[in-house]
Amino acid sequence: MGKKRSRVVYFLVILVVIILILAIIIFAYLGKSTQARVPGVSVGDTFTFDVTSFWNSSDPNAVVPQEFLETNQTESFRVTIIDINGSMVTTLDTWVFKNGTEGDSTGLVSVETGFNSGGFWAVVAANLGKNDLLHPAGWNGITVNETIMREYPSGARETNHFTINYQDNDETYGYYSAECDYYFDRATGVLVELYDRSTFLSANMQSTILWKIKASNVWVVS
Numbered sequence: 224m225g226k227k228r229s230r231v232v233y234f235l236v237i238l239v240v241i242i243l244i245l246a247i248i249i250f251a252y253l254g255k256s257t258q259a260r261v262p263g264v265s266v267g268d269t270f271t272f273d274v275t276s277f278w279n280s281s282d283p284n285a286v287v288p289q290e291f292l293e294t295n296q297t298e299s300f301r302v303t304i305i306d307i308n309g310s311m312v313t314t315l316d317t318w319v320f321k322n323g324t325e326g327d328s329t330g331l332v333s334v335e336t337g338f339n340s341g342g343f344w345a346v347v348a349a350n351l352g353k354n355d356l357l358h359p360a361g362w363n364g365i366t367v368n369e370t371i372m373r374e375y376p377s378g379a380r381e382t383n384h385f386t387i388n389y390q391d392n393d394e395t396y397g398y399y400s401a402e403c404d405y406y407f408d409r410a411t412g413v414l415v416e417l418y419d420r421s422t423f424l425s426a427n428m429q430s431t432i433l434w435k436i437k438a439s440n441v442w443v444v445s
Contacts, residue, residue, distance in 0.1 A: 260334045260359060262312050263349025263411040264441075268304045270413050271438040280428040288395070291430065296321050299437070302343045302413075310335035316342045334412060337361035345414035345434075347407055351383055370409060377443035381409035397425040411441060 276294040278287055298319045306313035310333050318326045330342015337358035347357050357365045365385060373382040387403045399421045406416040417434040438444050 260310055260348030262307055262310065262334050262346065263408075264304045264307070264312060264346065264413060266304055266307060267440075268411070268413075269301060269438075269440050270436055271299050271301045272414075273433075273435050273437050274300050275433045277431040277433075278428070280426065282427050285426070285428060288430075294432070300434075305329070310348075312346050314343045314346070334358070335360045337363060345405075345407070345417070347383075347412040349410060349412045351407075351409065351412070357385070373406070373408075373415065375442060375444055380442065382415060383407045383409050393423065396423045396428060399423040 274294055274297050276291045278291045298321050301317040301319065303315040303317070304312060305315045312332050312334065314330045314332070316328050316330055328342050330339060330344070332339040332344050332346050334346060334348040335358065351357065351367050353367050353369055355367050357367070365387065367383045368385045371382050371384055372379045384404070384406050387405070388401065390398065390400045392398050401419065401421045404418040405414065407413065408415050414434065415436040417432070419432040421430045436444055
């Protein structure tokens with residue numbers, strides 16, 4: 224009887240230990256997943272980008288889409304942070320064209336949900352790490368693939384990288400598949416480089432859109 228009782232006690236102790244370990248893991252995960260996302264940018268921060276597009280088709284009668292022609296008339300795209308309210312970031316976005324003209328618009332983006340209204344969408348929370356959700360209260364489920372070091376004249380900076388592969392339908396050119404690579408500065412949560420490659424199946428067409436930061440008042444980019 225004593226041996227049987229001791230085995231029961233031993234089993235109960237092991238069971239309690241397992242339950243405690245599982246509880247710690249669950250609470251740690253929930254704490255991490257529900258942690259509020261905080262913008263890493265400040266009012267007055269500016270980020271300027273080169274924006275370039277490439278297009279080709281095996282169809283000799285194909286016409287270059289107008290949006291690609293317009294993109295390649297861009298001298299730069301400048302983002303200025305003009306307001307921060309909780310997880311919401313408001314930007315002033317300025318397109319500077321090669322003919323000397325400029326166009327301004329404002330945008331709003333939430334680093335918590337990923338919601339954006341017009342303008343520049345590519346701002347996420349500060350200090351995300353590998354496997355962190357970009358937008359814990361959003362719907363897209365995108366996570367950081369890795370954190371790498373990126374070299375600048377002012378020194379190396381941690382940079383979050385993630386990829387997205389998807390298929391969609393364009394009203395003009397039909398179905399396409401896209402492969403996208405995104406690089407975000409970890410401290411500020413701002414995009415520093417983007418590669419968007421699309422293949423349009425029925426139109427025998429490929430396109431690439433490139434964004435790359437070239438100046439900022441937050442750190443020396445080039």
